[in-house]
């Protein structure tokens with residue numbers, strides 16, 4: 001049953017990709033675009049393979065990936081902690097939520113140069129940008145998830161004399177997990193954006209830097225597209241990893 | 255520790271109370287839920303509730319909706335503090351969630367992400383029992399409630415009756431001397447309910463716990479209890495007590511006996527008098 005629907009899904013995904021490439025090729029032919037404006041899929045594909053084999057991606061991908069992973073980890077940890085506090089303390093929610101919302105409403109694009117100025121153009125400033133952007137959706141998802149934990153279950157815990165730490169680890173976190181992981185899904189794609197924005201604001205290495213190089217000094221539009229495809233693939237892979245984690249952790253519930 | 259639990263075959267033998275069981279003494283209990291945020295004076299829920307359970311006795315409590323039966327159970331379990339009055343189990347007062355009490359609610363309140371075994375073992379886990387010891391103990395309880403074989407299932411895979419059996423096993427896993435049951439079978443169909451009432455009678459005889467059963471079913475109360483207590487509408491008080499002089503073990507076909515219908519009529523009369531008042 002599940003196997004069959006998986007194969008069915010994969011079929012559709014492949015069909016959509018084929019359709020996308022065909023459309024792209026058609027637009028290039030009909031619009032008669034020059035290659036530096038819109039390169040045909042064939043040359044982008046070739047450039048993609050070349051970039052992955054000649055060491056270009058080997059140089060830039062690990063940088064971006066570690067920014068994403070570290071930033072997401074820090075932002076998610078902070079988001080879960082703050083989300084829990086917001087859910088359980090009305091005072092903390094009143095006090096903190098205006099600032100949290102204001103920070104979220106400020107475009108990360110505008111803060112990035114400032115962070116580069118303060119923390120340099122190395123790993124740290126990008127990790128901070130990623131965690132900032134990841135923090136909000138995860139904090140909100142955690143808050144909603146913790147609040148939705150059945151009060152009857154909490155009373156049951158009290159009747160069996162559970163200590164607060166036990167209630168947290170054995171009931172509140174597992175109960176809020178579906179919601180928290182929903183926040184992770186959103187957060188992980190935002191972390192990708194955060195890393196690229198951070199690299200634009202200043203950096204020596206990374207896929208954001210590579211985009212700037214391809215567009216500027218190298219004037220290599222197919223490489224620009226190949227880099228975009230790589231970024232998108234990283235996003236999809238990380239999202240799939242979270243979805244897989246979700247299926248393993250909460251898939252068996254009724 | 256508790257050998258009596260392991261001897262499931264002895265369930266139908268009349269047996270001595272297997273260990274020292276404590277009774278319950280409730281005196282002059284007043285309670286109201288804390289003032290709402292609006293600051294209005296709270297209306298009392300309980301006003302001068304007194305009752306006692308002899309060690310090993312099974313007492314049923316009936317009363318109209320909202321009269322404070324669940325609140326009373328929460329107080330006895332130590333989940334709420336009375337505004338006035340005293341609660342004691344044996345010779346020690348109740349002053350917080352009490353390990354001597356096992357509580358079963360109307361809804362089974364199982365953790366949906368845990369297996370039946372892990373749900374039943376949950377109180378032991380909280381109390382710091384080692385894994386193998388708590389599984390062994392939880393298996394004994396599952397055997398006792400007739401759920402051996404369902405260890406690995408999740409709550410959503412079980413029928414309502416099975417879920418409630420698991421909740422009862424969980425309440426008994428720490429060997430409480432007092433068992434409090436809040437309409438445990440009210441969500442079940444009539445046949446399942448009859449069967450579980452029979453099983454509850456056996457279980458009570460095996461464990462010997464002093465048991466307080468809240469129910470809206472007069473036949474259920476009469477069938478199971480040594481005494482039936484009747485509560486007034488809010489603010490709740492105990493207004494009548496009907497002793498049920500029916501030999502044990504009781505069988506379902508005795509439900510038609512004259513003494514049963516007399517007792518049931520007496521309980522109904524007291525209830526109706528209260529609601530009409």
Ligand SMILES: Nc1ncnc2c1ncn2[C@@H]1O[C@H](COP(=O)(O)OP(=O)(O)OP(=O)(O)O)[C@@H](O)[C@H]1O
Pocket residue numbers: 287299317318319320321322323324325326488
């Ligand atoms: N947490 C609460 N806060 C405020 N009022 C409450 C709370 N819980 C119950 N009450 C009120 O207290 C009264 C007694 O409630 P309780 O649940 O004890 O009644 P009950 O006898 O168990 O009723 P039922 O037969 O419907 O289960 C009701 O009027 C109810 O509205």
Ligand SMILES: [Mg+2]
Pocket residue numbers: 323324325436
């Ligand atoms: Mg109730």
